Structures are given as C-alpha cells and as structure tokens.
Amino acid sequence: MTAASLPVPGRSAAPIVEYGPGAIDQVPAIVGRMGAQRVLLVCGRTSFEASGADRMLPELEQVAAVRRWSAFRPNTDSADLAAGVALLQDHRPDLVLGIGGGSALDMAKLLVGYHDVAPDQVVPAIEAGRPAERRTAHLVLAPTTSGSGAEATHFAVVYVGEEKHSITGPAMRPDAIVLDPALTLSGSRYQRATSGIDAVTQAIESLWSVAATDRSRRFARHALRLLLPAIETFVDGPDDRSARAMAIGSHLAGRAIDISKTTAAHALSYGITKRHGLSHGHAVALTLGAFIEAHATAPPRHLQPAISPEDHARTLAAVLGLFGTSDPTAARRSFEDLLDRLGLETRLGALGIDAGEDLRQLAATVNTERLGNNPVAFDTDGLVRLLTSLRH
Ligand SMILES: [Fe+2]
Numbered sequence: 001m002t003a004a005s006l007p008v009p010g011r012s013a014a015p016i017v018e019y020g021p022g023a024i025d026q027v028p029a030i031v032g033r034m035g036a037q038r039v040l041l042v043c044g045r046t047s048f049e050a051s052g053a054d055r056m057l058p059e060l061e062q063v064a065a066v067r068r069w070s071a072f073r074p075n076t077d078s079a080d081l082a083a084g085v086a087l088l089q090d091h092r093p094d095l096v097l098g099i100g101g102g103s104a105l106d107m108a109k110l111l112v113g114y115h116d117v118a119p120d121q122v123v124p125a126i127e128a129g130r131p132a133e134r135r136t137a138h139l140v141l142a143p144t145t146s147g148s149g150a151e152a153t154h155f156a157v158v159y160v161g162e163e164k165h166s167i168t169g170p171a172m173r174p175d176a177i178v179l180d181p182a183l184t185l186s187g188s189r190y191q192r193a194t195s196g197i198d199a200v201t202q203a204i205e206s207l208w209s210v211a212a213t214d215r216s217r218r219f220a221r222h223a224l225r226l227l228l229p230a231i232e233t234f235v236d237g238p239d240d241r242s243a244r245a246m247a248i249g250s251h252l253a254g255r256a257i258d259i260s261k262t263t264a265a266h267a268l269s270y271g272i273t274k275r276h277g278l279s280h281g282h283a284v285a286l287t288l289g290a291f292i293e294a295h296a297t298a299p300p301r302h303l304q305p306a307i308s309p310e311d312h313a314r315t316l317a318a319v320l321g322l323f324g325t326s327d328p329t330a331a332r333r334s335f336e337d338l339l340d341r342l343g344l345e346t347r348l349g350a351l352g353i354d355a356g357e358d359l360r361q362l363a364a365t366v367n368t369e370r371l372g373n374n375p376v377a378f379d380t381d382g383l384v385r386l387l388t389s390l391r392h
Pocket residue numbers: 148198202266280281284
C-alpha cells in the first residue's frame with residue numbers, strides 16, 4: 001500500500017470489526033494493512049498479559065516499532081492524560097492501539113483526540129470542553145472486558161481531580177475494532193460483574209433516553225437479548241458461549257449509547273465512583289433499579305417536553321418486560337435481586353455511603369446536561385428522594 005492510498009485516519013465510513021475467539025491475533029495484520037510503522041500501545045498494567053492479548057506482540061513488533069504505555073490509573077485522569085500526550089508527542093506514532101477495559105480504551109481515544117494539545121494545556125482544554133475533532137494517527141481498539149462499549153462511542157470520560165468531564169468528537173471513533181471474547185475470561189468475578197452490568201445499564205438507559213432513535217433502540221434491544229440471559233453464567237463461571245454473548249451485547253450497547261447517550265443513573269454514578277471508590281458499573285447499577293421504578297410510575301407532567309407520554313409508556317413496558325413483569329416495584333426488585341446474585345453489594349451502609357449528607361452531596365454533583373437526557377425531569381431534591389429509597 002502506498003502512502004497516497006492509505007486510509008485517512010478517522011475518516012473511515014465504518015470501522016473494520018474483527019470478531020471471534022482469537023481475533024486478537026489479527027492485530028499485526030490490521031496494523032500492517034494500515035501501513036503503520038510506529039505504534040503506541042495503550043494497555044492495562046496487568047490485564048494485557050492476563051487477558052492473553054500479549055501473545056500477538058512479537059508478531060506486531062515485526063511489523064512496527066511498538067512503544068507500550070500502561071502508567072495510568074483507572075477512571076481516566078487528566079494528569080495521566082497530560083503525561084500520555086507528552087509521550088505521544090515524543091514517540092510520534094502513526095497508530096495508537098488501545099487494549100484493555102474502558103479506562104484504557106478511553107485513554108487511547110483521548111490521546112489521539114488531544115494529540116496536538118501541549119501537555120500543560122491539557123487541563124484547560126478539558127475544562128473548555130475542547131472536542132476531539134481530528135487526528136493524525138490511526139486508532140485501533142480491542143476491549144478485554146465486556147464491557148463498557150468504549151470501542152463503539154465517540155466520547156470519553158476524563159476526571160480533573162474529582163470533576164468528571166466528557167470529551168466528544170469524531171476523532172475518537174476507531175478505524176478498527178477487535179472484539180475477541182477469549183480476552184474477557186481472565187478478569188475477577190467482581191470485574192466481570194461490574195463490567196457486565198455496565199453494559200446492561202447502558203442498554204436500558206439508552207432505551208428510555210431523550211436522544212434515543214429507532215436505530216439506537218434496535219441496538220439496545222439486541223444488546224439486552226444477548227446480555228440478560230448470559231450475564232449470570234458469565235459472572236459465575238464464564239464459558240465460550242456466555243463470553244461471546246457478552247462481547248457482542250456490550251459492543252451493541254456501546255453503539256446504542258453512541259447515539260442516545262446515557263441518562264440519570266450514569267450521571268449519578270460518577271460522584272459515587274470518585275467519592276466512594278465504587279467501580280463504574282457497580283456505581284451505575286446501584287441506582288438503576290430505583291430509576292426503573294421511578295420512570296415507570298412518573299406522571300406525564302414529570303416527563304421532559306421532548307418525550308411523548310405514549311412512547312414513554314411503551315418503552316417502560318418493554319423495560320419491565322425484560323424482568324418478566326408489568327409491575328414497576330417488582331421490576332426494581334428483580335433488578336436488585338440480579339445484583340445480589342452477581343455479588344454486587346446494594347446496601348449503602350455496607351458501601352460506606354452515609355444515608356444523610358453523602359446523598360445530598362451526590363445529588364448536588366450531578367451534571368445537569370446528563371439529566372436533560374433523562375426522560376423524567378429530576379431536580380436535586382428529587383434525586384435525594386430517589387437515593388434515600390435505596391437499601392441502607
Ligand atoms: Fe457505563
């Protein structure tokens with residue numbers, strides 16, 4: 001392939017998707033086809049080896065000069081991003097390869113999106129909401145968890161201290177995605193549970209989101225048809241079948257929220273993660289049951305203006321139907337019972353969250369833009385009431 005015929009980074013009509021057990025072995029060929037010669041590998045400190053993704057590294061090193069970077073923490077932080085940008089500007093890769101969970105993939109996306117920002121300007125750029133408009137390097141993403149769906153979205157989370165920001169932009173869409181379910185088997189039971197339930201919550205939130213479209217709902221429904229029957233086996237004793245269902249389901253949930261964005265349960269989760277150290281999926285799942293009940297019982301006057309009461313009723317009937325019921329409280333209980341079976345603690349006291357002041361502070365930290373995408377309007381007092389209804 002000559003330089004003139006190389007695909008333009010970030011301009012592919014649709015990413016190449018390699019799927020199946022062993023798909024990770026295709027990475028060197030993908031990198032070769034893109035003509036990349038300098039690769040920045042952004043991957044987890046231990047998950048890269050534990051997942052088995054490392055076995056393609058010797059072959060990749062035959063194709064390109066590879067520099068590995070794993071010196072970043074979970075829940076992508078601006079200081080780590082600035083260090084990564086400095087490394088990127090030094091190494092000047094023509095391809096960034098993100099392999100790992102949601103944080104590693106978000107970091108790879110942010111690096112290509114902020115490739116031209118001076119390291120000491122990273123925080124001001126994040127705070128100004130600078131979008132990731134274009135990139136000069138190719139981007140290839142391979143999740144090792146099922147899953148955040150981060151490989152499918154054009155946005156990424158980054159924290160400045162305790163403040164959560166969402167960066168968006170077309171530059172963060174990858175040129176190629178490698179979905180290898182065999183990589184997802186090595187995580188702990190808790191990791192599989194928290195990642196898997198993140199995908200379930202993303203699909204449910206996508207269904208009722210203000211920004212949902214027919215297309216996003218198709219992705220979300222398909223995702224849930226795969227995720228819900230598979231998640232317990234995947235957490236308790238993952239086999240090939242459940243791993244495949246979770247890998248595809250998580251990816252489809254990612255494609256759903258790429259269109260619809262997420263809603264109030266996600267908006268509340270960031271404060272829970274930062275203040276109380278709860279893993280992302282666990283933090284989202286903590287309130288989703290309460291939102292299922294609240295959304296299914298909300299009177300039409302509480303709906304956002306863009307939501308028709310008929311559509312909302314139909315959507316919520318479908319959500320309740322996922323739990324085999326038409327009763328909002330029974331659906332909430334059914335979701336919370338699922339969390340119990342997955343080993344995800346739901347009692348606030350056991351999670352170190354005080355039922356008084358902590359809940360008011362959590363409600364106050366919510367990003368109001370995210371709440372505007374929630375089908376039911378909530379103010380801070382409404383969120384406090386919802387949080388107070390959680391198990392203590
Ligand atoms: Fe999520």
